[in-house]
Amino acid sequence: MTDQSSxxxxxxxxxxxxxxxxxxxxASIGFDQRMAAQDIAGSRAHxxxxxxxxxxxxxDAQAIREGLLTVLSEIQSGTFQFSTALEDIHMxxxxxxxxxxGEPAGRLHTGRSRNDQVATDFKLWVxxxxxxxxxxxxxxxxxxxxxxxxxxxxxxxxxTHLQAAQPVTWGHHMMAYVEMFxxxxxxxxxxxxRMNESPLGAAALAGTSFPIDRQMTAEALGFDRPAANSLDAxxxxxxxxxxxxxASICAVHLSRFAEELVIWSSAQFRFVTLSDRFSTGxxxxxxxxxxxxxxxxxxxxxRIYGANTALMMVMKGLPLAYSKDMQEDKEQxxxxxxxxxxxxxxxxxxxxxxxxxxxxxxxxxxxxxxxATDLADWLVRVLGLPFRDAHHVTGSLVALAEGKGCDLPxxxxxxxxxxxxxxxxxxxxxxxxxxxxNSRQSYGGTAPDQVRAQIERWKAMx
Numbered sequence: 001m002t003d004q005s006s007x008x009x010x011x012x013x014x015x016x017x018x019x020x021x022x023x024x025x026x027a028s029i030g031f032d033q034r035m036a037a038q039d040i041a042g043s044r045a046h047x048x049x050x051x052x053x054x055x056x057x058x059x060d061a062q063a064i065r066e067g068l069l070t071v072l073s074e075i076q077s078g079t080f081q082f083s084t085a086l087e088d089i090h091m092x093x094x095x096x097x098x099x100x101x102g103e104p105a106g107r108l109h110t111g112r113s114r115n116d117q118v119a120t121d122f123k124l125w126v127x128x129x130x131x132x133x134x135x136x137x138x139x140x141x142x143x144x145x146x147x148x149x150x151x152x153x154x155x156x157x158x159x160t161h162l163q164a165a166q167p168v169t170w171g172h173h174m175m176a177y178v179e180m181f182x183x184x185x186x187x188x189x190x191x192x193x194r195m196n197e198s199p200l201g202a203a204a205l206a207g208t209s210f211p212i213d214r215q216m217t218a219e220a221l222g223f224d225r226p227a228a229n230s231l232d233a234x235x236x237x238x239x240x241x242x243x244x245x246x247a248s249i250c251a252v253h254l255s256r257f258a259e260e261l262v263i264w265s266s267a268q269f270r271f272v273t274l275s276d277r278f279s280t281g282x283x284x285x286x287x288x289x290x291x292x293x294x295x296x297x298x299x300x301x302x303r304i305y306g307a308n309t310a311l312m313m314v315m316k317g318l319p320l321a322y323s324k325d326m327q328e329d330k331e332q333x334x335x336x337x338x339x340x341x342x343x344x345x346x347x348x349x350x351x352x353x354x355x356x357x358x359x360x361x362x363x364x365x366x367x368x369x370x371x372a373t374d375l376a377d378w379l380v381r382v383l384g385l386p387f388r389d390a391h392h393v394t395g396s397l398v399a400l401a402e403g404k405g406c407d408l409p410x411x412x413x414x415x416x417x418x419x420x421x422x423x424x425x426x427x428x429x430x431x432x433x434x435x436x437x438n439s440r441q442s443y444g445g446t447a448p449d450q451v452r453a454q455i456e457r458w459k460a461m462x
Contacts, residue, residue, distance in 0.1 A: 113234070230321075
């Protein structure tokens with residue numbers, strides 16, 4: 001395709017083309033060519049509608065639709081020559097279409113503007129990414145469910161402040177992330193539903209005088225309905241902001257899990273073993289096995305959240321309707337989408353491949369006075385102490401055990417009765433980690449029966 005020094009889109013208003021600096025700042029083809037498939041799909045739907053409503057002839061519409069498929073084939077094969085002088089994907093496609101089919105190409109843009117065209121293309125692209133995110137989240141949730149099912153009764157320490165708090169089960173911990181990523185899945189689905197209105201036919205900002213059928217193009221492109229206000233349709237980028245917001249929250253969840261995997265795979269914890277596929281070695285320390293995939297996932301939140309903030313700043317001061325500022329929306333979204341999809345896929349791979357070290361988990365579960373709360377509960381339930389009094393007695397027993405260099409189950413009954421005379425031998429029944437987790441039968445608790453019930457609930461949903 002021949003490069004053009006002047007921009008034919010502007011017609012006779014400008015006799016000469018922009019200089020190199022203006023061309024560089026104005027052009028978006030370097031990145032918006034990623035929307036080629038969406039642009040051509042939108043144009044094919046628009047051409048079919050123009051013919052159906054009698055705005056253009058059936059023969060012109062047929063030539064346009066077939067010519068657009070030729071353009072798409074060239075783009076997909078890598079033979080298409082993109083031109084910076086033509087600014088964006090829309091004009092690059094239209095110029096090539098004219099070379100292929102001639103005069104009918106000029107009728108394609110009837111009843112629309114680049115403003116509604118780019119909004120439609122971008123919505124279609126973001127919608128595709130939401131579908132990809134849904135698939136990625138479903139795969140990750142299923143991988144977590146498999147881990148939870150395998151270790152529904154494996155005890156491990158639960159933490160607050162990264163200090164051992166109470167025993168939980170491996171399955172319960174995995175299911176916590178199922179809930180988190182399940183909320184991300186809900187946000188993805190909600191965002192997709194909310195954004196699924198077609199801008200096409202809103203034209204520049206006021207609609208068009210041609211008798212177009214916006215419902216027809218909306219249905220052809222898989223939208224639920226046409227956008228109801230032409231001003232809003234061309235100036236709305238909420239769908240991109242909501243995509244980035246959803247991606248940012250999910251990236252936080254991915255980062256939190258990645259942080260735990262980094263800690264758990266360390267020599268100090270040995271809770272999990274990550275597969276070689278998602279680990280690297282050291283250039284000088286042969287013993288090292290580094291959780292680099294987890295660390296890189298942990299870092300992705302910065303890029304994704306940064307994109308969210310950047311687009312918020314682009315949009316915050318724009319009056320209705322379209323402003324050229326909005327050209328700066330796509331690179332942020334493209335980069336965030338790439339990194340979000342990569343992080344989801346990498347996390348799924350790590351979860352599927354990782355091995356939980358049951359023995360290390362169990363050994364850690366019984367340390368750090370992790371059944372102290374069970375002891376306090378026993379004092380309330382059996383001896384009738386007010387909880388605050390039971391808390392004080394338990395604290396004294398923890399201090400006693402700490403002074404003796406042992407854990408609570410290692411204290412003798414005499415030791416315990418020296419703190420509270422009414423304590424009986426029965427107290428030792430609640431001081432094992434297995435009994436502790438089995439007792440947590442409240443809905444959503446860590447008891448294996450409760451964990452399995454939640455696993456089945458989620459398996460039925462995904």
